[in-house]
Amino acid sequence: MRFKLRPSDDAFYEFFSKAAANLVRGTELLNELALPGADVQSISERLVEVEHDSDAITHELYNKINTSFITPFDREDIYRLGSQLDDIMDHLEGVGSLLYLYGLTKLPSLPREVHEMVNVLDQQAKLTADAMPRLKSMKDLREYWVECNRLENEGDRVYRMLLVRLFSGEYDALTVLKMKEVADELEAACDAFEHVANTVETIAVKES
Template identity: 80%
Template sequence: MKFSFRPVEGAFYDLFTKAAQNLVKGTELLNELALPGVDVQSVSERLTDVEHDSDQITHELYRKINSTFITPFDRADIYSLGSQLDDVMDHLEAVGNLLYLYGLTELPSLPREMHELITVLDQQAKLTAEAMPNLRSMKGLDEYWIEINRLENDGDRAYRMLLVRLFSGEYDALTVLKMKEVADELEAACDAFEHVANTVETIAVKES
């Protein structure tokens, strides 16, 4: 049994885990939002609530960095990881917000590639939430990092095929522009999960 001399560290792992679990809530709400006939305003508002929770967690994390003498790893890395988890949520919330503001959910259905991107995000969120507690033991992080990168490639491919469809002439120019905004936020969210994974990798490299 490995005995920890630094019990205060636990608080950091808990906050990272809470932040990542909140991202799972976010992607689940996006899944709901993409269903036909959903109450878009209500789901979009719940997404905004979840985003506020993320802000709270991030601020708590920053306060803890400031008030803790010994941190489990570099302060700058804790800071990066916290703000990158927060970035993911900002993009998820933007997706919900734009779908609602632009009235895109009034279309008979969203393009299939948008659903694919949301599925990728959902998987990335779940993997991230599973990986965060492993920062303690630094075990299993390689698999997580590789899998997030693989999913990001899937997301990239879905994003490109989505653009091909948007520019195919199937939609009018303004609808294309609106959907393009949503597509960009979905893709930015996939990237943002990769940034989180890259920071975890950097931390793991330093600690190994």
């Protein structure tokens, strides 16, 4: 039997859980942003507030690491996981800001694939939020990272189809350039969720 000598500090797990809950708020706001008749400016501003809240959580996490003599698992992994969760929020906020600033929500309709990618991100966010509290016990996490990786593959497929649509001639050149930036942020967010899942898998293997 393996005995753990590290103390269990709930504060670290609470930081991860709060950061992941913010990701769910972020994807919910992106879903709102894409609805017809949405108050785009208000939703975009709320998304920025959530991003700022995530930055504050990450800063508190780093302070906690720096002032803790012993951590629940490797400091490098705690830093990495906190940073990766924050990266996701940055990409989600980037999507919302670009849609608003570029006026893309004024189009007759956003490409179907944009909605599909946001749906993939929403599923990844909920999976991640559900998994973070289980870090404390390191149990029942495999299904999380397997499903998150599957969703990342689905996101890649939708991203490629979005590019096909953008370069099909359906949109004018300027709209294509603007929408391509949004597509890249969506794809980056999808990849960032996978990075978090991979880090959780690495931590679970080390701690098993």
